[in-house]
Amino acid sequence: MTANLTLAVLTGVLVGCGVSLVMARGIVRSFLGILLMGNGVNLLFLIASGRAGRAPIVGTTGPEKMSDPLPQAMVLTAIVITLALTGFVLALAHRSWQLARSDVIVDDTEDARIHAKAAENDMSDSEFAADEETDPAEDPDPGGHRRRGVATRPEPPREEGPR
Numbered sequence: 497m498t499a500n501l502t503l504a505v506l507t508g509v510l511v512g513c514g515v516s517l518v519m520a521r522g523i524v525r526s527f528l529g530i531l532l533m534g535n536g537v538n539l540l541f542l543i544a545s546g547r548a549g550r551a552p553i554v555g556t557t558g559p560e561k562m563s564d565p566l567p568q569a570m571v572l573t574a575i576v577i578t579l580a581l582t583g584f585v586l587a588l589a590h591r592s593w594q595l596a597r598s599d600v601i602v603d604d605t606e607d608a609r610i611h612a613k614a615a616e617n618d619m620s621d622s623e624f625a626a627d628e629e630t631d632p633a634e635d636p637d638p639g640g641h642r643r644r645g646v647a648t649r650p651e652p653p654r655e656e657g658p659r
Contacts, residue, residue, distance in 0.1 A: 503543050510536030523589045523599040529580075534578050541567045541574075 510532050517529025528655035550557045552565040589599050604609075 507536045507539045521600050523592060527585045538571045539580050540570050
């Protein structure tokens with residue numbers, strides 16, 4: 497398989513520009529970044545599929561001269577999904593523009609509150625915070641080494657009776 501260097505560089509540029517745009521605060525800029533990254537990945541699929549060949553129709557040519565249809569099908573599916581996503585995000589951006597006259601994504605008060613609590617390591621609102629103190633003698637795993645689904649102490653053997 498021979499990869500075209502120009503297409504590989506173009507893939508890198510598309511993904512790089514896409515990442516740069518995704519970091520922006522605007523809905524449209526972020527979405528354009530997602531589109532660029534998607535196009536870069538689609539191009540990468542076509543590059544990775546190998547050299548171009550004849551149409552993959554059985555019986556017209558030998559299998560060694562046919563192109564692989566799987567990457568083509570994946571790219572076609574990605575194009576259809578991108579079209580649906582484009583319509584959805586443009587509707588969201590239009591509604592955001594109608595309400596706020598801006599497409600800039602702002603942090604709401606709940607996000608700011610959660611960020612401040614995370615910075616303070618405050619778990620008072622968490623469902624996992626204990627309401628009452630636990631007695632260390634009642635702790636089944638005092639070292640905190642018990643992993644989920646893995647028992648730390650072996651179970652005693654069971655005695656089986658006659659069947």
